[in-house]
Amino acid sequence: MPGYNHLFIPGPTNVPDSLRRAVDLPMEDMRAPDFPEFTLPLFEDLKKVFQTETGQVFLFPGSGTGGWEAAITNTLSPGDKVLASRFGQFSNLWVDLCQRHGLEVEAIDVPWGEGVPVTRYAEALAADTEHRIKAVLVCHNETATGVTSDVAAVRAALDSVGHPAMLYVDGVSSIASIDFRMDEWGVDVAVSGSQKGFMLPTGLAIVCVSQKALEARKSAKLNRCYFDFEDMIRTNASGYFPYTPATTLLRGLRASVDYLLGEGLDNVFARHHRMAEGVRQAVNAWGLKLCAATPHWYSDTVSAIYVPEGIDSAAVVRHAYYRYNLSLGAGLTKVAGKVFRIGHLGAINEVMVLSALAGTEMVLRDVGIPVEAGSGVAAAQEHFRATATGEQSIAAAAQ
Numbered sequence: 001m002p003g004y005n006h007l008f009i010p011g012p013t014n015v016p017d018s019l020r021r022a023v024d025l026p027m028e029d030m031r032a033p034d035f036p037e038f039t040l041p042l043f044e045d046l047k048k049v050f051q052t053e054t055g056q057v058f059l060f061p062g063s064g065t066g067g068w069e070a071a072i073t074n075t076l077s078p079g080d081k082v083l084a085s086r087f088g089q090f091s092n093l094w095v096d097l098c099q100r101h102g103l104e105v106e107a108i109d110v111p112w113g114e115g116v117p118v119t120r121y122a123e124a125l126a127a128d129t130e131h132r133i134k135a136v137l138v139c140h141n142e143t144a145t146g147v148t149s150d151v152a153a154v155r156a157a158l159d160s161v162g163h164p165a166m167l168y169v170d171g172v173s174s175i176a177s178i179d180f181r182m183d184e185w186g187v188d189v190a191v192s193g194s195q196k197g198f199m200l201p202t203g204l205a206i207v208c209v210s211q212k213a214l215e216a217r218k219s220a221k222l223n224r225c226y227f228d229f230e231d232m233i234r235t236n237a238s239g240y241f242p243y244t245p246a247t248t249l250l251r252g253l254r255a256s257v258d259y260l261l262g263e264g265l266d267n268v269f270a271r272h273h274r275m276a277e278g279v280r281q282a283v284n285a286w287g288l289k290l291c292a293a294t295p296h297w298y299s300d301t302v303s304a305i306y307v308p309e310g311i312d313s314a315a316v317v318r319h320a321y322y323r324y325n326l327s328l329g330a331g332l333t334k335v336a337g338k339v340f341r342i343g344h345l346g347a348i349n350e351v352m353v354l355s356a357l358a359g360t361e362m363v364l365r366d367v368g369i370p371v372e373a374g375s376g377v378a379a380a381q382e383h384f385r386a387t388a389t390g391e392q393s394i395a396a397a398a399q
């Protein structure tokens with residue numbers, strides 16, 4: 001089919017041309033004497049994306065899931081108690097990973113469409129007077145349902161009872177797209193990956209770790225080898241890695257960080273909010289409902305949208321792909337067949353979002369959902385026109 005595949009899944013995301021060129025490189029000598037001149041400033045600048053001064057960033061070949069494993073195995077011991085919540089495929093999977101590593105997980109089940117239950121976390125922490133809970137897990141942005149949780153409120157819950165547990169955040173689909181403040185929110189381990197907000201090909205787990213969590217590694221007894229912080233700390237100090245790093249992705253990451261800091265993190269967050277709001281206006285104009293239960297939970301990186309009873313959302317996704325070369329996100333596990341997702345994160349702008357909405361609108365009509373032709377597109381257009389001022393354009397940032 002001529003033209004592009006229109007990629008509107010919530011990761012991997014669209015790789016901007018400047019980043020694609022940045023990874024299109026010959027292999028290089030990762031033990032070259034001048035390699036640290038490249039790596040050491042990269043580690044420093046990545047901290048800005050996590051909004052941390054005291055944290056340390058680790059770059060593992062892998063993906064977000066590897067980052068979860070690194071976070072847990074470096075800081076906890078078998079049988080340690082972890083407080084978590086499940087409200088979608090990704091929050092589910094992190095709990096599963098913890099359990100498979102032999103941790104004792106108190107997992108609070110929450111209806112899909114809501115996020116981290118801060119009040120119930122506060123109660124569990126208050127009840128834990130012996131401080132058996134060592135880790136509190138937050139899935140910042142549940143990509144399966146399009147739900148964003150309040151990390152700062154979880155920090156406040158910990159502080160209100162003086163609980164010493166460490167705070168772990170899955171920021172795979174939020175960091176570099178939605179405001180995330182490592183230091184201000186007292187996050188101990190934050191996990192991301194290269195293929196979502198960082199707009200790169202898949203292949204890196206990007207993990208940021210507080211001094212407190214680094215200290216915890218000294219007594220943490222879970223087995224680890226490939227993802228051991230210790231080996232990274234030893235070699236990263238002089239700008240090298242304990243094994244062959246993914247050099248092309250690291251070069252791409254340099255370009256990605258420049259892109260993000262060039263646009264300005266606040267502008268990046270504002271742009272994502274505008275794009276998301278345009279999608280939400282469209283969903284509203286179509287007369288459809290988001291999976292996110294209330295505006296409190298709305299995600300600025302992905303929208304999961306319910307199809308009416310009697311329609312299979314998998315057919316929506318399939319039809320979009322084959323008929324219009326448009327990739328939408330499918331519903332996962334509990335909401336399979338019930339929702340489809342539009343990913344609106346990374347290198348996207350107004351007209352890209354409008355193209356996704358226009359394609360989606362045709363698909364919805366094709367499968368028999370009575371949305372008015374042009375209604376969602378028009379709603380998003382008017383939102384974008386009304387909110388266009390004062391924002392640095394993505395094109396300017398990419399120069």
Ligand SMILES: *Cc1c(COP(=O)(O)O)cnc(C)c1O
Pocket residue numbers: 011063064065066090139141142143170171172173193
């Ligand atoms: C994509 C994603 C993951 C998993 O990351 P992989 O890169 O697929 O291993 C974890 N958590 C969230 C919230 C995600 O969106």
